[in-house]
Amino acid sequence: MTTESAPRRYGDYVLLESLGRGGMSAVDLARRSVDSANYVRFLVIKRILRKNHHDPTFVRMFMDEARINAELQHENIAQVYDFGENGGEWYLAMEYVPGVDLRQIQKAVAKQQPGSLLPPRIALRVLHDVLSALQYAHDRVDTYGRPMRIVHRDVNPRNIMVSVRGEVKLIDFGVAKADTRHDQTTGQTIKGKFAYMAPEQIDSDKPVDGRADLFAVGLLLQELLTGTHPFRHLTEIQIIHRLMADRIEPMPDAPAPLDAAAVRDVRDRILSADPDKRHPDARTLQADLVRLAAPLGGLASSAELAGFFRRADPDTAARIAQRLQHWKDSRPAPAPLRPEQVDDGDSLGLPDDTWASDARTHEVPKDWDASPDLGTVADSAPSASTVADPLPAPLIEPTEDSQSASSVVLAPEPRRGLSVAAALGIGGGLGLLFIGGLGVAFLMMSQPDKPPPVHDASAQTRPVDDTPKAPVPQAKVPEEDAATAPEAPPPTPKSGRPKKTGPKPKKAEPKKAAPEAPPAEPDPPPAETKEAPPPDPPKEAPPAEPATGETGFLFATSRPKGMEVWVGGKKLGVTPVRQHPLPVGAHTVVFRDPVSGEKIEQRVQVLTNQSAMVSVTQ
Amino acid sequence: MSTMLSLALLLAGLAQAGNSVAILQSDELPVYDAPIESFSRALGKPVTVHQLKGDKERAKRIAADLTSDPPIAVLALGAKAAWIAQNDLPKTIPVVYAQVRDPDRYGLDGVHLTGVRMEMPPAMVLAQFRLLAPNVQRIGILVSASNKDPAIAEAIAAAKAVGLTVKAQRVTSERDARRAAAQMAATNDAIWLLPDPVVLTPGTFHFVRGQALRNRIPLLAYSEALVDAGALLCVAPDPSAIGIQAAELVARILEEDVTPGVIDPVAPNQARVVLNVDVQESIGLRIDPMLLDFVDQTVRDKADR
Numbered sequence: 001m002t003t004e005s006a007p008r009r010y011g012d013y014v015l016l017e018s019l020g021r022g023g024m025s026a027v028d029l030a031r032r033s034v035d036s037a038n039y040v041r042f043l044v045i046k047r048i049l050r051k052n053h054h055d056p057t058f059v060r061m062f063m064d065e066a067r068i069n070a071e072l073q074h075e076n077i078a079q080v081y082d083f084g085e086n087g088g089e090w091y092l093a094m095e096y097v098p099g100v101d102l103r104q105i106q107k108a109v110a111k112q113q114p115g116s117l118l119p120p121r122i123a124l125r126v127l128h129d130v131l132s133a134l135q136y137a138h139d140r141v142d143t144y145g146r147p148m149r150i151v152h153r154d155v156n157p158r159n160i161m162v163s164v165r166g167e168v169k170l171i172d173f174g175v176a177k178a179d180t181r182h183d184q185t186t187g188q189t190i191k192g193k194f195a196y197m198a199p200e201q202i203d204s205d206k207p208v209d210g211r212a213d214l215f216a217v218g219l220l221l222q223e224l225l226t227g228t229h230p231f232r233h234l235t236e237i238q239i240i241h242r243l244m245a246d247r248i249e250p251m252p253d254a255p256a257p258l259d260a261a262a263v264r265d266v267r268d269r270i271l272s273a274d275p276d277k278r279h280p281d282a283r284t285l286q287a288d289l290v291r292l293a294a295p296l297g298g299l300a301s302s303a304e305l306a307g308f309f310r311r312a313d314p315d316t317a318a319r320i321a322q323r324l325q326h327w328k329d330s331r332p333a334p335a336p337l338r339p340e341q342v343d344d345g346d347s348l349g350l351p352d353d354t355w356a357s358d359a360r361t362h363e364v365p366k367d368w369d370a371s372p373d374l375g376t377v378a379d380s381a382p383s384a385s386t387v388a389d390p391l392p393a394p395l396i397e398p399t400e401d402s403q404s405a406s407s408v409v410l411a412p413e414p415r416r417g418l419s420v421a422a423a424l425g426i427g428g429g430l431g432l433l434f435i436g437g438l439g440v441a442f443l444m445m446s447q448p449d450k451p452p453p454v455h456d457a458s459a460q461t462r463p464v465d466d467t468p469k470a471p472v473p474q475a476k477v478p479e480e481d482a483a484t485a486p487e488a489p490p491p492t493p494k495s496g497r498p499k500k501t502g503p504k505p506k507k508a509e510p511k512k513a514a515p516e517a518p519p520a521e522p523d524p525p526p527a528e529t530k531e532a533p534p535p536d537p538p539k540e541a542p543p544a545e546p547a548t549g550e551t552g553f554l555f556a557t558s559r560p561k562g563m564e565v566w567v568g569g570k571k572l573g574v575t576p577v578r579q580h581p582l583p584v585g586a587h588t589v590v591f592r593d594p595v596s597g598e599k600i601e602q603r604v605q606v607l608t609n610q611s612a613m614v615s616v617t618q
Numbered sequence: 619m620s621t622m623l624s625l626a627l628l629l630a631g632l633a634q635a636g637n638s639v640a641i642l643q644s645d646e647l648p649v650y651d652a653p654i655e656s657f658s659r660a661l662g663k664p665v666t667v668h669q670l671k672g673d674k675e676r677a678k679r680i681a682a683d684l685t686s687d688p689p690i691a692v693l694a695l696g697a698k699a700a701w702i703a704q705n706d707l708p709k710t711i712p713v714v715y716a717q718v719r720d721p722d723r724y725g726l727d728g729v730h731l732t733g734v735r736m737e738m739p740p741a742m743v744l745a746q747f748r749l750l751a752p753n754v755q756r757i758g759i760l761v762s763a764s765n766k767d768p769a770i771a772e773a774i775a776a777a778k779a780v781g782l783t784v785k786a787q788r789v790t791s792e793r794d795a796r797r798a799a800a801q802m803a804a805t806n807d808a809i810w811l812l813p814d815p816v817v818l819t820p821g822t823f824h825f826v827r828g829q830a831l832r833n834r835i836p837l838l839a840y841s842e843a844l845v846d847a848g849a850l851l852c853v854a855p856d857p858s859a860i861g862i863q864a865a866e867l868v869a870r871i872l873e874e875d876v877t878p879g880v881i882d883p884v885a886p887n888q889a890r891v892v893l894n895v896d897v898q899e900s901i902g903l904r905i906d907p908m909l910l911d912f913v914d915q916t917v918r919d920k921a922d923r
Contacts, residue, residue, distance in 0.1 A: 195875050232875050238710070553745040557911040576911035579745060579889060609780050611745040615908045 007031075007327075011086040013045060013093065016327050017550055025049055025062070029096065031327060042098075042324060043081060047091035059090065066092050068150060068173045071142055076133035078161065078171045097171070098320045099163035100313065102126060106157065106224075108313035115227065120258050122308050123224035124293045125300040127217055128286055129168035130160055134217070135282035137173075138210035151208055155216035156196040157223075164317050166306030195231045196220070199243040199273045211275040214285055218270025218278075221289075225254040225263055230271075246273035262292055551581040552606035555613040558591055563616070566590040582606045591616045638664035639868060640689035642680070642703055644696025644717075645672045649857065653716060656861030657693055661868060670699055681706035691868045694718075700726050700733070712871045712878045716864045717857075719813065720767065721883065729879035732871075734863045736855055737769050737813075738840070739885045740776035743853040746891055748780065749912060750851065750905055751808065751836045758802035758809045759786040760795060760826070762816035773812055795822045803829035808836040811844065823847065834901040842892045846917055850901065851893045855886035856914075863887060890914045 007016045013030040020027045030045040048062055069080035069092075082093035100108075109116050117123070137150040152159075152173060161169040198215035200206035223229045230249045231239045242248060251267050253260035266288045272278050279285040293299045300308070310317045556565045557576040565577045567587050572580050575591070584606050591600045602614040639661060643650050646669055658665045666689070670677040681702050684692070691712045694700040700715035701724055707713065715726055715733035726733065748754065757777055761770050770786075777784045785806055789795040795817050802809055809830055811818060827848040830837040839849035863884055871878050892915045898905065910916075 194877065229875065233872075234875075553742070555749060555912055557908050559908070561911065578912045579742060609741045609745065609776065611749040613749060613909070 010045060010091075011084070012082075013043070015045060019044065025052070029323075029327070030093070032093075042096040042327070044094045044096045045091050046094060047086075047089045050089055053088070053090070062090055062092070065173050068148070069094070071140060071148060072137060072150075072173070074133055074136045076129045076168055076170055077137070078169045095169070097161040097163050097167070097169045098165070098324060099161050099167070099309065100316055101158050102160040102162060103157035104316075105162055105309070105312060108316070112312065117227050117255075118224055119300070119308065120225055120254070121293055121296050121298070121300040122305060123221075124289050124296075125305055126160065126162065126168050127221060127224065128289050128299055130155065130170055130220075131214075131217060131282040131286045131289070133168075133170040134210065134213050135286070137170075138213070138282060149209065151210055152213050153201060153208070154196070155213050155220070157220065162305065162309060164306060164309055164320055166302035166304070166309065168305070194239045195229065197239070197243070198275070199246070200275060202240055202243060209275070210281065211278050214270055214278055214282060215275075217282075217285065218267050221263070221270070222251050222267050225258060226252050228252055243273070257296055258292065259295060266292065550584060550608065552584055552608055552610045552612055553578075554580045554582045554587070554589070554604065554606060555611055556580075556589055556591070557613075557615045559615075559617040562594070563618075564592040564594055566592060579611075582612075584608050589614050593618065638666050638689050639691045639693060640684055641665055641667045641693045641695065642677075642699035643667060643669050644694075644698035644700075645670070647696075650695045650717065652857035653695060653861030653864065656858040657865045658861075660862045660865035663690075665693075670702065672698060674698075677702045678706060684711070690872060693864050693868065694733075697721075697724055700724060704728065704731060712868070714864050714867045714871070714878065716860050720769075727879075729877055732867060732878040732881040733883045734860050734867070735883050735885050737885065738853055738855055738889055740769070740773040741779070742889055743773075743838070743840075744776055744780055744782070746853045746889055746912070747808075747836075747838050747851070750891075750893070750909060751903060754782070754807040754836065756783040756785065756806040756808075757838075758806035759784060759812060760798055760802065760809070760814070760817045761786055761788055761812065762795075762814050763788045763790045764816065765814050767813070770812055770814075773810065777810070789817060792816075792819060792822050796825045799826040799829050803833040803835060806835065808838060810838045811840060811849065813840060818844075831897070831900055836901065836903060837897070842890075842915075842917075845892045845894045848897060849894065850897045850903070851891060851913075853889045853891055856888040856890040859888035860886055892917060894918070 007014050009015075010028075010030065013032050015028040015030050017029050018026065019029050025046055025048050028045045028047075030043050031040060032043060033040045048059065052058055063083075066080060066083035069077075070083060073079055078097055079095040080092055081095065082091075084091060106118065109118055118126075134152065134155070137152060140148045140150055142148050150173070152170065154172060155170070159170060159172045161167075161171055163169065196216040196219050198208070198212035200208050201212050219229065219231075228251070230251075231242065234242070248271055251264050254263040266285075270278050270285065279288070290299065554567070554572070555576070555578045556572070557578075561575050563575045565572045565575060567580075567582065567589055574594070587604050587606060589602045589604055591602070592598070598618070600616045600618070602616060604612045604614050606612045641654055641657070643654070654665075654667060668680045668684075670680060677698065685706075685708055688708065688711050691714065692703050692707065694703040694713055694715040695717045697718045700713075700718050700721065703711075703713045703715065704724070704726055709728065709730045711730060713731045713733075715721060715731065717736060718724065718726065718733065719736045721727075721733060721735065759770070759774060759777075774784050774786050785802060787798040787802060789798050799809070799822070803826070809826060811823075811826070823844065827837060830850075831848075836850040837848070839845055839852040841852055841854055845852045863886070867878075867881065867884065870876055870881070891913045893905075893910075893913045895916045896918050
């Protein structure tokens with residue numbers, strides 16, 4: 001794993017902050033600048049985590065994404081600037097779209113007023129631009145004039161970015177199909193999101209072309225104009241069933257002033273199970289959308305779209321502007337990391353071929369392994385040492401795992417992608433085999449980090465501050481010598497049943513709990529919220545130590561306990577509040593007596609992954 | 619249409635709508651009580667608890683029953699429950715697992731399945747640990763040469779990221795582990811035990827613990843059992859919070875059009891800190907009383923009793 005460290009030099013770029021990280025890859029906001037020319041370009045670096053370089057499927061997909069994207073230069077497609085290798089990592093340098101994906105826009109609109117939708121002129125404009133991108137991709141020929149026959153295959157709201165400038169960008173050609181792909185998809189692998197998938201993408205016997213992408217646009221059309229989706233709340237198998245039976249629920253009427261019948265006609269045509277009955281190409285569908293928008297005053301302009309964005313999600317728009325201004329003016333990049341600072345686990349030099357005999361397989365629920373392919377069926381007794389064991393019984397967590405921790409069962413090596421295949425061995429049925437195929441497809445789709453590569457993560461990240469750490473009460477180890485502690489008798493071997501631990505204190509509220517209103521009296525909590533950028537972006541280089549994330553942890557307590565703790569207008573809980581993640585930077589913590597309303601403020605500096613502790617005594 | 623597809627659709631047709639969530643519990647262990655309770659409370663939907671009692675045949679019978687009358691979702695607690703849910707339930711039933719250490723090892727991966735992991739994010743572990751033992755600058759990690767768990771590398775990276783000097787030593791045998799532990803205890807400010815069955819046998823744990831006491835350095839563990847046995851403290855997942863996280867996953871799957879398999883398993887978001895006060899006193903670690911507010915439970919060293 002590569003240590004997250006921002007900002008830091010990365011080849012010709014400076015990685016500024018993490019925008020997302022999945023099991024397979026990481027996405028960072030980056031900057032390319034020429035100081036002497038006052039030139040700054042923000043971009044996104046998507047890189048395969050080094051631990052995944054051994055996964056040839058994923059690496060091939062990554063390279064295909066780069067290869068396909070590199071051929072695409074269109075105003076509605078997030079562009080790839082660069083592709084290469086840095087420090088042993090494959091990376092893609094892509095256009096940074098300062099905005100959010102369409103799903104987030106939908107949520108922001110619904111948040112303002114439940115049930116509300118994007119204005120139809122805006123929605124049609126977005127789809128129109130997506131179709132522009134698709135038409136271009138479908139028609140694209142490569143450098144040598146050969147048709148690339150690109151099909152995106154994953155058109156969905158998460159892959160449509162809307163920028164604060166009113167641009168619409170189609171992103172993530174990670175599962176796109178093209179004749180130049182090295183990783184040619186076969187009938188056994190399904191790529192794309194089921195809720196937006198065309199029937200021919202599921203049926204391996206049928207060819208897939210650009211009209212499959214139009215099908216997804218049809219579903220989006222219904223979703224954006226009516227707030228409904230024909231496959232909502234269905235499992236993927238149910239979706240498949242509906243698609244293959246050509247059983248898509250009729251569309252409810254689009255609200256006025258749209259012409260509901262005209263919208264339905266367009267939608268029904270696009271969602272034809274037979275591709276030949278759909279619009280022949282994106283351009284034809286675009287024309288239909290223009291016709292739908294005509295009675296409304298035509299498609300929204302970029303300026304209207306930008307204005308809509310700012311109204312729909314003003315906080316995000318402000319954060320993006322602050323972020324870019326901050327990173328534009330912020331400190332110069334630190335020196336490149338030394339190789340030893342990037343520890344991906346390989347530094348342990350662990351051999352690759354030891355998994356099969358790894359004693360960790362002791363924890364496999366041995367008697368549950370019914371598949372002869374998967375290992376030995378062992379004694380089912382949940383005792384600790386019933387079967388000869390070449391290694392001592394490990395000390396493990398007191399779950400039922402520990403009860404079956406002793407016998408030797410060589411479990412399969414259930415790695416990503418293969419794990420489903422392993423499960424198939426148990427299921428044994430062709431139907432399950434197919435579902436397993438779906439599983440593989442989903443894994444391939446989901447594991448290569450779903451955060452869209454140009455997705456704005458909305459500024460939960462803050463620059464590493466190089467101010468001193470928050471005061472932490474020093475618990476010192478006395479320096480005087482102490483008598484050598486006698487060695488105690490060996491710990492009691494683990495029994496099957498772990499002991500029950502003592503009563504647990506109540507924790508903070510579930511994370512989904514809505515934040516309560518800030519204290520009304522006598523004055524509101526301080527202005528620096530966790531969304532707000534640090535008031536004075538640091539001008540100096542960051543601390544020498546590498547930073548691994550964008551947050552630190554706040555611990556707050558008081559005497560007496562039970563005081564409310566507020567940061568940035570949000571109540572974090574009552575004391576003791578512990579390990580509450582906060583963006584790196586300066587914060588004012590407000591302690592409030594829930595009875596008297598008395599408030600005490602404490603400033604605290606949160607550093608990356610560090611604990612910042614504040615306490616007050618009334 | 620392919621044969622496989624036809625069969626898949628046939629399976630889909632077998633699925634029936636239910637309105638309750640089934641909880642599969644691997645064994646009758648108290649460790650599952652808290653997550654079941656918090657899960658039920660947070661989800662706000664009817665739940666039915668099925669005790670597998672560690673019995674494979676019983677589990678298969680329960681799986682068959684659930685197949686014929688499918689719940690809207692399944693919470694699988696423990697490796698056995700997750701295993702049976704993965705392999706014996708139709709893939710049309712969303713499954714969320716919890717209380718499974720290293721789920722990749724069981725092949726818990728598929729379109730219908732996601733979960734809450736058992737491993738605390740190392741950054742959270744270190745944040746808690748450094749709060750209570752702020753003078754630690756050099757930390758030793760013992761790991762077997764065969765242990766390729768990514769969590770090990772993540773732990774090392776996290777320790778480095780907060781400025782600790784990390785000494786990770788690979789060992790290949792118990793004897794090797796003891797030799798390394800002795801050296802490690804003499805040259806580091808703390809030892810961090812990570813899940814590793816080769817290193818963490820009762821024998822080696824006893825030895826490492828003794829070395830830590832001898833050198834008066836903290837021994838950071840990952841489970842309460844080890845704190846009971848003489849480690850200084852552990853930062854382990856809070857079982858109640860795990861139940862709430864599982865409920866949030868189930869709710870998301872049911873209320874949004876989200877396929878479980880596209881949701882990455884989530885890490886625990888709340889820790890439970892257990893401190894062995896006998897060990898604390900033995901190594902002379904002074905902890906400000908205010909800081910003890912952040913310790914969930916203190917225990918006495920059972921190994922010495």
